[in-house]
Amino acid sequence: MLHVSDHPLIQSELTRLRDRACPGPEFRQRVRRIASLMVPTVTAHLPTRAISCETPLEVTSGVTLQRHLVLAPILRAGIGFLDGFLDLLPDARVAHIGLARNENTLMPEPYYFKAPADLGDSDLIVLDPMLATGGSAIEAIRTLQEAGAKHVSLAVLVASPEGVSAMQDALPEVPVHAAALDRCLNEKGYILPGLGDAGDRLFGT
Ligand SMILES: O=P(O)(O)OC[C@H]1O[C@H](OP(=O)(O)OP(=O)(O)O)[C@H](O)[C@@H]1O
Ligand SMILES: O=c1cc[nH]c(=O)[nH]1
């Protein structure tokens, strides 16, 4: 399932982000803001369970999330996307997945993985600003599944049709949430129109 946002606040933030003249500090702030704006839709289908709650006046019924929440940013650029999610989901735990896309082969090369225990009993949201060929997202989700994850979704800023199609072929059960679905990849595997290299723009490299 692919969900692409049509929210006017997300779309206007994203337009500014795409602008090559948007400087690093502003870019970081806007990525954080879009991430927060995406939280309601990305979490809309999390299962809850009934609990009772005592107000100052009486006992009533309410709900709590059924499972722990784990946010799983793909390093590096996913780190820039994480903060806006944590702003609204401060109780979430964090799984770090280090992957670097090889510039020649476009294949993801793993370099780090550290995740909380009990992934099987958690809802996981994998975070990365860019879904290009899809190789990094697929590798990250498979790594989490090998570590026990069962309930996984993916949130990205900009997706390419190629990346969405690769996700649907490899992991059809994983929902994908994107702020935008762009036109295509160029010959170097960059998304068009895209926003350039998200990691470089976030971290000034
Ligand atoms: O869908 P794909 O073709 O795999 O490409 C997308 C990946 O490439 C970028 O990361 P990169 O490997 O450049 O690392 P960085 O975050 O350290 O810049 C981006 O943040 C994704 O993780
Ligand atoms: O367009 C792209 C593709 C991969 N990684 C990026 O940061 N941008």
Ligand SMILES: [Mg+2]
């Ligand atoms: Mg990069």
